[in-house]
Amino acid sequence: MRRLPIFLCVDVSESMAGEPLMQLQKAMESIVGQLRQDPHALETVHISVIAFAGRAGMIVPLVELMSFYPPRLPLGGGTALGEALDEVMTRIEVEVKKTTAHQRGDWEPIVYLLTDGRPTDRTDSAIRRWRKHFASRAHLIAVTLGKGADTQVLQQLTDDVLSLEGSGGDELARFAQWVTASVAAQSQALDAGSAAPGISLAKAGDAGISLLKAGEGKPPEDDQVVVLTGRCSKSRKPYLLKYQALDMPDVLGSFGGQAATGVYGLEGCYGLEEDYFDWTAERTAPATQVNTNQLEGVAPCPHCGAATTFALGRCDHLMCCDGPGEQTCPWCDMEVNFGPGSSDGFDIGRGLG
Incomplete structure (x- = not known):
């Protein structure tokens, strides 16, 4: 069975302390709980979690949906986006199966990158590496939480930059519903033998998530x-x-x-x-x-x-x-x-x- 790898790369920096981190945890649990009710997703979806603050690391390896249990999210100082991207690329290289003469590889992985702040490390090298070697073999969707995220850096990484006005329960609940619906639609198409349609952003607006066009983002507000x-x-x-x-x-x-x-x-x-x-x-x-x-x-x-x-x-x-x-x-x-x-x-x- 060809797998549909989903990587959740989440910002756990100090600015996420309190309600935002708790609601992010609930959103992750909601995504998994709803996807488990879909038989197509159960057959194909595998999930991994990568967290980043001042450092980045994998906290859940790529596992099948039924075996996945949302981890306790840590908290740290800093927003090492460059290191997080390097970790995502390493995980894709190590864990996603490639098509060979003897086996069919996994479907194109989907990466959801959630952040609420500005990078505190260098990102140029990681962004260049992603665009050169990974952008054509994985779909990365960046999601900003609140007003402090650096959308201009994210737009160098991907054209698909979505914005949530805040990081509270309502916004993240709508985000979880949209992710669930998008991944479920993808897994159903794959299970039916259709060509992989990719994650559609068309219905993101219905979930209260706005798609930022190139050059539309503003610099993050300082000292919030x-x-x-x-x-x-x-x-x-x-x-x-x-x-x-x-x-x-x-x-x-x-x-x-x-x-x-x-x-x-x-x-x-x-x-x-x-x-x-x-x-x-x-x-x-x-x-x-x-x-x-x-x-x-x-x-x-x-x-x-x-x-x-x-x-x-x-x-x-x-x-x-x-x-x-x-x-x-x-x-x-x-x-x-x-x-x-x-x-x-x-x-x-x-x-x-």
Whole structure:
């Protein structure tokens, strides 16, 4: 049986923390659950998952639909799009069967690339390699989530760049329905012995997904998200603080989305696993600083419930604190004595997003 390989290449960078990552997980589960109800898809569809943040890696090899179980998606700092493309090309080379004199190879693989940010690594070499060696043997569909994705880079990679206005539950649910319908139609045509029609983008608009034409994309908005990493002073477990740019009123009192004012509101504080650091890129330059006076809202610790996640250890890393007194920094093990709260702001290195 000739297989229809589907590669899901998903952005799990820090800006996806919280609701977006949870909804992406649900969308993946929905796609698999709905496809399993289609007998044609069960015969042909095989799925693989590649994740990328500051690093990229395969988290599920190419397996038949019935054996596929959606994995827990990791989270990391950075958006290594170039590395993700290299991983996709490696997986296609290794896992997709080619037609030979003795066997019929797999059908043309389909790659769904979902991202919400700008690349933090070099992409030129990977894009050239894709266009030269893979664009003619695989169908890549790039899908942007929200306003922060670099559509201009994606349009260098493929003509099929789709845009979702946000990364919430409704948008990703519609995306999942469209992917399911598209893949099911492809598998049915293949099962009937028809020539492979390819994934049609004609009905994407019905699902609330817009196709971006060449040159139509805009540069991503700068400084929309601030992410900060800390550790619980009791359990030493890491957490991530996520702030979104606030629209500030202009001199006439209207709201114009002036993100350049640099004021950010708290979206949430999320407990992390230690593998967060495995998926985070090593810094090659000093971290960009943000002042705490630019940040609105402080969250309690998601691990121990301490009142604030905004205490600063001697090593200039964030930790949680439940009041004045001496504590041991969970990063550097040095003692630090916290006094009463102060309104003075301080600079802190922000994450890669």
